[in-house]
Amino acid sequence: MAQVPTVHATAVLVGARALLIRGPAGSGKSRLALKLIEAAESGILRFARLVADDRVRLEPCHGRLLARAPKELAGLIEVRGLGIRHMAHEAVAVVGGVVDLAAAEAQRLPDSRIQTEVAGVSLPRLPVAANDDPGSVVLSWLTTASEVRESLGHSLTRTSEAKGI
Numbered sequence: 001m002a003q004v005p006t007v008h009a010t011a012v013l014v015g016a017r018a019l020l021i022r023g024p025a026g027s028g029k030s031r032l033a034l035k036l037i038e039a040a041e042s043g044i045l046r047f048a049r050l051v052a053d054d055r056v057r058l059e060p061c062h063g064r065l066l067a068r069a070p071k072e073l074a075g076l077i078e079v080r081g082l083g084i085r086h087m088a089h090e091a092v093a094v095v096g097g098v099v100d101l102a103a104a105e106a107q108r109l110p111d112s113r114i115q116t117e118v119a120g121v122s123l124p125r126l127p128v129a130a131n132d133d134p135g136s137v138v139l140s141w142l143t144t145a146s147e148v149r150e151s152l153g154h155s156l157t158r159t160s161e162a163k164g165i
Contacts, residue, residue, distance in 0.1 A: 004057045011051035011067040012036050014142060017096025018051050018067050020058070020118065027101040028134055030054070030078045035135035037087075044139065050089040053077040058095070058119055065095040065121040095123060099141075101134055103127030 010021040010029040014036055021029045030053050040048035052069030053076060059066045068091060069075070075089045098116050100106075106129035116125035126141050128134045 004059045006055040006057050006070055008054070009056045010053045011056045011069075011093065011095065013047070013049045013051050013090045013093045014040075014096075015046055015048075016094075018090075018093035019138070019142075020056065020065075020067060020095050020098045020123075021101065022098065023101030023103075027130070029101060031080065032099070032101070032134045032138060033077065034079070036138070039135075039139060045142070050075070050077055050087050051093045052089075060119040060121055063121065065118055065123065066092055067095050068092040095121070097124045097126070099134070099138055100125065100127045102130040106132070 008022070008025075010033045011018045012021065012033045019036070021032055023029050033050060033053060036045065036048045037050065039045045051067050052073065055070050055073055057068045057070055059068075069089065074091070075086055076084050077087050079085050095118070098118065100116075106127040114125045114127070115122050117123075126138065128137050
């Protein structure tokens with residue numbers, strides 16, 4: 001079986017599905033992954049765990065997009081100023097959304113139903129401008145956009161059950 005090629009991205013399991021975080025080098029992909037994992041540890045999100053950092057293997061399978069780390073990078077994440085660190089990780093996850101960092105076409109008031117196609121699979125997409133705080137933007141997107149909650153899994157936040165969402 002041929003090896004699945006990798007893409008320059010980071011993937012984080014958030015709830016039941018993964019976010020694929022894309023962007024140029026230095027745009028904050030690893031930093032956003034750590035922010036999402038920290039949000040889960042503090043109770044803002046229900047669950048978040050690293051899938052892959054820097055390189056992600058993406059493979060379409062039965063209408064879904066699977067993400068996994070290359071073996072040599074599994075469980076590793078770069079922390080700027082500290083270097084490479086080991087972290088708990090998921091071996092594979094179904095991608096439920098895409099975040100594009102430093103996106104030139106990001107808008108102040110975007111349409112919340114933006115989609116993108118990755119390997120033939122259509123996914124919700126959030127373009128984030130280079131000067132925006134991706135952590136705040138992505139956390140708001142995850143917790144307030146109904147189509148994103150549906151794509152990633154209904155109970156992303158601990159308070160969503162109490163609110164009936």
